Structures are given as C-alpha cells and as structure tokens.
Amino acid sequence: MKSMLKSLAAVSVWVAMAQSGWAAIQDTNQLPQGKHVFQQWCAACHAPGHAYPGTVALEAKYKGALPDALEERTDLNPQMVKYFVRHGVTIMPFFRKTEISDSDLAALAAYLTKGKK
Template identity: 75%
Template sequence: MLAAAQCFAAEGNPDLGKQVYEKWCSACHAPGDAYPGTLALRAKYKGALPEALEQRSDLTPDMVKYFVRNGVTIMPFFRKTEISDVELNAIADYLTKQGTKQ
C-alpha cells in the first residue's frame, strides 16, 4: 500500500525528479568546471555529446536507472534506501525530458 501511495505522490508532483536530481546528482553533474561527473563526461565524449546530464537528449530511462543503481567508474551506486524506486523513476523521467526542451 505504501508503494502505491508513493507512486501517486510522485505522479502528483512533477518536480520530484528535479528535487531528487538536485539532492543526489547535481553535486557531480551540474554544468561547469567544478563538477567531477561533468568533467568525466567531457573527457569521455570530447564534445560529441553535452557533458551536463540535464542537457543530454540521448538518455533513456533504462540507462539512467542502470547507472544510478550500478554506478560507473568514479560514480558510486545508489541503494534503494538512498534513492527509492519511485524517486529513481522520477529522476529518469526528469533527465529524459530535459534534453528535449532545448
């Protein structure tokens, strides 16, 4: 029953993905030279793709969920006790819609 209530709360709050992203992700993935995740993606893609996650248009929900749960190189994985499945779905939805707004 709690999961259903959380899903309803997430659907009723379209800003949840942005809020969770800002809490857990932006410290490493915001635009600029001070963010290790952004710098790592800059080095990896060498300008072929945007380095800041919020500017990407190639992300899929499954890709976002995979990297959040499994981590990659210096990025840690995040447990369900840190980012719930509902919050993860909200982040994935937020990031996959951001790049299409450009």
C-alpha cells in the same frame, strides 16, 4: 438487469477515466520530484561547469559530441539512467533503495529524459 449493466458500464468508464487522469497527474508531478532528486544526489558531480567531476569526466568521454551536463542530454533513456544509478561507474557510486527509492528513481529518470518512456 439491462439498466444495471448500463450503469456498471458507466462506472467502469468513469474508473478508467479517473485512472488515466491520475496517471497524467502523477506524470506531471514526476518532473519537479525528479529535479529535486537530481539536486540532492547528482548535482554535486553532474551540475554544469568545470567544478563537477561527473561533468568533467563526460566532457572527456564525449569530447563535445554530447553535452557534458546530464540535464542537457537528449539521448538518455530511463533504463540507462536507472542502470547507472543502481550500478555506478568508475568513481560514481551506486545508490541504494534506502537512498533513492524506486519511485524517486523513476521520477529522476523521467526528469533526465524529459518524460520519455
């Protein structure tokens, strides 16, 4: 019985390790996935430069106090990114789950916040 408990404990430690390893793998995969989502849905308005309405609008809003290109911001947090994506703002449309799924949005938020929680 004692040895069975021991092996059970060993198995649960192994499961916990496997799970945290998996989470770490998922986290590192999120950034390239998030970049892909950004390029597909956001770059048309938020790429760096004066040809992009989102970048131009944010330049006017912050007047140089914050970078105008979203990918250069360091103050964004995942909740904020998710809010704007699901609700839109002025000319920015909101995006449905059939366009950007919850997991794509999580990856996008991780990408724009450099993995901040």
